[in-house]
Amino acid sequence: MKGGAIPKVAVPQVSARQVSAPHVLVVYTDDEPGVLTRVASLIRRRGFNIHSLTVGPTERAGLSRMTIVVDSDAPMVRQAVEHLRKLVNVLEVQQLGERPKVIRDLVLVRVAARPETRSEVLQLAQVFRATVVDIAEDSLVIECTGSLDKIDALVDTMRPFGILELGRTGAVAMARGTRNPPAGRAPLPLRTGTESMSV
Amino acid sequence: MQEPAAEFTGAQLIWESLLREGVDTVFGYPGGAILPAYDALVGYPIRHVLVRHEQSAAHMADGYARASGRTGVVVATSGPGATNLVTGLATAMLDSTPLVAITGQVGSALLGTDAFQEVDITGITIPVTKHNYLVTRAEDIVPAIREAFAVAGSGRPGPVLVDITKDAQQSRAALDWDAATPQRHLRHLPPPLDAAVLAQALELIRHAKRPLILAGHGIQMAGARAEVLALAERADIPFALTLLGLGAVPATHPLSLGMMGMHGEAWVNRAIQEADLLLAFGMRFDDRVTGKLKEYAPNAKKIHVDIDASELNKNVPVDVAIAGDLKDVLRALLPDIPVADRSAWLGAIREWRGDSAVRDIQNLPDDGHLYAAHVMHDLWKLTKGGAVVVTDVGQHQMWEAQYYKHDGERSLVTSGGAGTMGFALPAAIGAKIARPEAEVWVVAGDGGFQMTFAELMTAVQENVKVNIAIINNGYLGMVRQWQALFYESRYSATPILSPDFVKLADAFGIPGQRVETRADLAAAVGRARAAQGPALIEFKVEQEDSVYPMVPAGAALHDMIRRPSALAETGSDPA
Ligand SMILES: Cc1ncc(C[n+]2csc(CCOP(=O)(O)OP(=O)(O)O)c2C)c(N)n1
Ligand SMILES: [Mg+2]
Numbered sequence: 001m002k003g004g005a006i007p008k009v010a011v012p013q014v015s016a017r018q019v020s021a022p023h024v025l026v027v028y029t030d031d032e033p034g035v036l037t038r039v040a041s042l043i044r045r046r047g048f049n050i051h052s053l054t055v056g057p058t059e060r061a062g063l064s065r066m067t068i069v070v071d072s073d074a075p076m077v078r079q080a081v082e083h084l085r086k087l088v089n090v091l092e093v094q095q096l097g098e099r100p101k102v103i104r105d106l107v108l109v110r111v112a113a114r115p116e117t118r119s120e121v122l123q124l125a126q127v128f129r130a131t132v133v134d135i136a137e138d139s140l141v142i143e144c145t146g147s148l149d150k151i152d153a154l155v156d157t158m159r160p161f162g163i164l165e166l167g168r169t170g171a172v173a174m175a176r177g178t179r180n181p182p183a184g185r186a187p188l189p190l191r192t193g194t195e196s197m198s199v
Numbered sequence: 200m201q202e203p204a205a206e207f208t209g210a211q212l213i214w215e216s217l218l219r220e221g222v223d224t225v226f227g228y229p230g231g232a233i234l235p236a237y238d239a240l241v242g243y244p245i246r247h248v249l250v251r252h253e254q255s256a257a258h259m260a261d262g263y264a265r266a267s268g269r270t271g272v273v274v275a276t277s278g279p280g281a282t283n284l285v286t287g288l289a290t291a292m293l294d295s296t297p298l299v300a301i302t303g304q305v306g307s308a309l310l311g312t313d314a315f316q317e318v319d320i321t322g323i324t325i326p327v328t329k330h331n332y333l334v335t336r337a338e339d340i341v342p343a344i345r346e347a348f349a350v351a352g353s354g355r356p357g358p359v360l361v362d363i364t365k366d367a368q369q370s371r372a373a374l375d376w377d378a379a380t381p382q383r384h385l386r387h388l389p390p391p392l393d394a395a396v397l398a399q400a401l402e403l404i405r406h407a408k409r410p411l412i413l414a415g416h417g418i419q420m421a422g423a424r425a426e427v428l429a430l431a432e433r434a435d436i437p438f439a440l441t442l443l444g445l446g447a448v449p450a451t452h453p454l455s456l457g458m459m460g461m462h463g464e465a466w467v468n469r470a471i472q473e474a475d476l477l478l479a480f481g482m483r484f485d486d487r488v489t490g491k492l493k494e495y496a497p498n499a500k501k502i503h504v505d506i507d508a509s510e511l512n513k514n515v516p517v518d519v520a521i522a523g524d525l526k527d528v529l530r531a532l533l534p535d536i537p538v539a540d541r542s543a544w545l546g547a548i549r550e551w552r553g554d555s556a557v558r559d560i561q562n563l564p565d566d567g568h569l570y571a572a573h574v575m576h577d578l579w580k581l582t583k584g585g586a587v588v589v590t591d592v593g594q595h596q597m598w599e600a601q602y603y604k605h606d607g608e609r610s611l612v613t614s615g616g617a618g619t620m621g622f623a624l625p626a627a628i629g630a631k632i633a634r635p636e637a638e639v640w641v642v643a644g645d646g647g648f649q650m651t652f653a654e655l656m657t658a659v660q661e662n663v664k665v666n667i668a669i670i671n672n673g674y675l676g677m678v679r680q681w682q683a684l685f686y687e688s689r690y691s692a693t694p695i696l697s698p699d700f701v702k703l704a705d706a707f708g709i710p711g712q713r714v715e716t717r718a719d720l721a722a723a724v725g726r727a728r729a730a731q732g733p734a735l736i737e738f739k740v741e742q743e744d745s746v747y748p749m750v751p752a753g754a755a756l757h758d759m760i761r762r763p764s765a766l767a768e769t770g771s772d773p774a
Contacts (some may be wrong), residue, residue: 030383034321034333037322037325038325041325045326057735075512078512079509079513082507082508082509082511085387085508085509086355086387086507086509087330087331088329088330088346088350088383088384088386088387089330089383090386091386092298092389113505
């Protein structure tokens, strides 16, 4: 098969998850120990359903960026945004909402692949432009990056062969178009280490 | 200010910071991990109030803050000292009290090892503080404490905890106050006011026929009393108050209706249900004031002003939501508020009120029984409404709210959001220390008083003149009332014995009195007020009396259980 052609599997009939329009929040925080605990504690306590939360460094030292995909209705999401905004460590919360955006998730999936099914698995992986990153006697590890739906579709496609292990990173999202830097009303803290051992 | 070269121990830096924050008093209890700080305290002009339990230290700091508007400060040691603060922090968090708690922590090398008296207090207190810090180096102490004060007092205030390891207290660092200027608290100040939104609010006010102000705690915190009154008077809008709003605007003002909600007066709740516009100022539509949300104020458009944007559209969807400082918002609105005359609307409310008032227990003839309502009413009269009353939690708290008419700002201190029994005595001690010129009364139940009465000794040791009224009904009365109404009067675990309170007072070296009839009340109150130091009165009241009116939990506001109708027959005009 040629890359780019989208066969029947591309639009999944059955998805692991039903998120028609997931709410995507981008949260800029201080890069300090304890920040993730505060955010997680808030989400748990207020009962916000989240699909994924990813966090990592950014283009600026001392600044972390989280992508939170929320599985809740709009008023709940608004609440979540306002509560996040109250955390001292949070500089800015952006709700990507209707804006054009790129959402990417990465999956590593170990699929059972006996000699008689191996080539079929490989072919299907190619359809998703997924890469095979490890080959064992009776299985393959496939790596794939893409939208949440695409990853769901890949997983659904591989399921009949037997998924032995699966790990997803959770979504990282970014608005398309003009760059949207954190618009925190105050600069980053001048110091580091005040919360050096904070939970 | 200070030459940066000056070297201080971390312990000294704690007190240097507190002094610069304007702290004159801290409430605390020492222990191993905070010993360096206590040792250094000796050289500083800061009053330390030694409590009998750390929970009380937090309540004292809370009472100090609520009565004065300043930030309260608590000090405790690691482990059990720190965990004892948790209830006090939660109480402050739910009622938005600015508080800074400083706790000692084991040495940084021992963190995470379950060392002696090591507890992860920053982990434990995340949900009950606005923010917290674990400080492991002396040079981080000043920035952490400065920021803690900035966070505690800004936006919607609340408690902040600073946990400082013992080695950070013992090592040395320079003091550079200016370099530690806090900034992060500014991240979350509300955005500038939006003229279009203000215009929408004005439009609603202009068209309203039956508007009502819901006056909350935020009015006192924003210092917006004058602005609220100006708006109410100009536009002829009556106001209903939340429990924590009592005192925010004067109870005896002609436009004041009284308290709303579960134990609010029937005419107040009825006014809410019939209003066509609610102006909610610094309140948060707690379930105790709304009743069943689906049927809450069904005829009303709603304007909600609160400093905390997460409170807007949370429980009650509103037509105009304004996140901002109430004083700023009202100042922006006032010039365009139209003068109005709403005698029809006010007249209707007055009629409903007349009907309710004849059910009022105040109108009962004195039949020799002592009712808590009598005590509150008479206490109000005898103190000319001028006292700061600090109430505990239960029936007596509601009777106080109904019958003590609070005119002065910060004249009622009570645990509303958390409803923490045991709060009153320690909070009153804090309130009296913050406002020594004020007459401070504790109003506590026999149950709640027994939770923290060890603090009587703190009052004695620190010579804090608080007057204490114990409303002894022999029950955990509020729970008994629910059992009577909703659990077929099975009084499971609610009858409660008390010590002989007069003898108890004697053991603490303070004057104690017992009052069993209304006739004896005034003289006893007079003696208590005249006493040099703390004084205690036990009021033996009717045991199975209930607080009315009452909206059962989950019922609509207009579905009130009214005062027993038998009382209606004996009524005369309300006082
Ligand atoms: C720390 C705490 N424990 C339990 C409760 C539940 N509670 C609410 S009111 C009340 C009864 C209070 O009894 P008392 O202090 O005698 O006051 P009364 O209602 O009799 O006036 C109880 C147990 C509470 N609010 N706080
Ligand atoms: Mg009682």
